[in-house]
Amino acid sequence: MRARLILVFLLAPLGLALAAQRGSAEPGHPGYAGLEICNDTAVPQTLSLAYRDDGRWISNGWWSLSPETCERVLDAPLKNRFYYFHSEAQNWQFLDERISFCTAPGNFTIYGDRDCAIRGYNSAFFAKIDTQLPAALSGSDQAASAYVARLSSHSRPAPVGADAVRRLMPEEVAAADTAFEQDVTFQGCEVRSGDGRVICKLVMGAGQLCVTNDGMTDPAIIDRLQALAPGTPVRVSGESLTSGDLVTYASLTALTERDETRHDLMLEDLAGQWVSQADAYDLFVIEGAARRNFYGSVETMTELLSVQTSCNDATAAGAYLVAQAEDGGPTHCYRIMSLTDRELVLSYMPRGTELRYQRQNQPLN
Incomplete structure (x- = not known):
């Protein structure tokens, strides 16, 4: 009897933990009643949102948010864990996460996230909102309050004297008819x-x-x-x-x-298939001056590449991989920290996030 009681006390914490896990997956557990985004920056911002609904991607916008104001962009129980947003403000820089969706001038609702240019839309890179809500809890009837996201997490003043993208110089490509x-x-x-x-x-x-x-x-x-x-x-x-x-x-x-310059040779050395060391489904293939991005066997986007001595406001010594969305979307900078026959190490600018890839010569499924 004493041994049985000891065993009960020893297993009690584990039982509570398992009960908590089961409870968090039960349908009656509260979720979020909507999504609210607050402008906690010092300038007016315009906002667009993208999310998955009934198996299809939707992007819509624009909302105008004055400083210290919030906007309820979704007013129904949340169905997903992840949502995506993009914000713009004059002389401010948006720190996206290379997740591309279609956009358009003025008010828009666009279904689908592919072939934006072919369909007459623009495209932009978005950042992720992680509600940290398991899918089983989403859309609960007991949802009580909205999830609140803040623009300052991905928006900051642009560096003084730096453009969001290095514009074409007159000696590179002149104005029309020159x-x-x-x-x-x-x-x-x-x-x-x-x-x-x-x-x-x-x-x-x-x-x-x-x-x-x-x-x-x-x-x-x-x-x-x-x-x-x-x-x-x-x-x-x-x-x-x-x-x-x-x-x-x-x-x-x-x-x-x-x-060939040394940058041409480096771009040539980058040719091949590279797989993220953090996520085996995240991979890309570089051929010539283009990078085709995949998640698993699904192609997500194509970017045009060049290697330069600097990019945007990043001027530290070294080489930079400059990637521009093929349909004319944003340009992104990666400092090349290391390149060998087997490994590629990039630093995503301006955050300095380290990205490690392993060369893989196996064909895609």
Whole structure:
């Protein structure tokens, strides 16, 4: 009898812990009655939200939040653990987590998170809101209060004198209808299925140069581009036709292959498949000047790459991997801390978050 009582007392803490775990998964456990986002920064912010609902992704916006105000962006019991947001403010920097969703000017509700540009939308990188609520508890009838997220967790004043993205310099690509000469990296050409139009992409320091067979460029140059291997370093000259922040359409008058720089060689050394040491499902494949990102066997996005001596306000000695969303989205900076035949170590700027990857030559499933 005494031994049985001792055993009961010894197992009691474990029983309480198991009961707590079971209780946290019971349907009647309180969840959250909605999602509220507060602007605890010193400036007005505009906000967009993305989340999964009934098996499909939804992004919507924009909400305007004055300083020290909150907005109830979802007014129903939460169904998910994770939600995603993006905020913008003049002269402020949003610290995203490279999670891309579609957006649009003005008020919008967009279903789906793929092919944003093809569907006529913009795209932006969002940050994660972790309600730390197990899925089994979400949407509980006993939900009492909203989960509160704060913008200051991912928003801060932009560094003085630094642009959010390094803009194209006049000597790189001039304004519309002016001549330019530029060292670029050829990425590839594609033929559109609808009209057979050829579009060739070349990657610059921050941004991309696009050339098409619209009659503005000598067809012989288009043919030469189509014959190049992805990642070939070239020098081009011509005239810019339309120039945005990150994408310039141009007519070319000359195209020559150039000698490889140390940055070209480093980009070449990065070619291959890399798998995160923290999450085996998180991986990417670099070919030429492009990075295709995957989670498991599902492709999430494609980015255009270049290697530079600096990026945004990061100027510490070393090389930086600059990644720009292929559809003209935000540009992101990674300091290359180490690159060997087997391992790649990046520091995601400006936070300095260390990311470790292992080279893997196995094909994707």
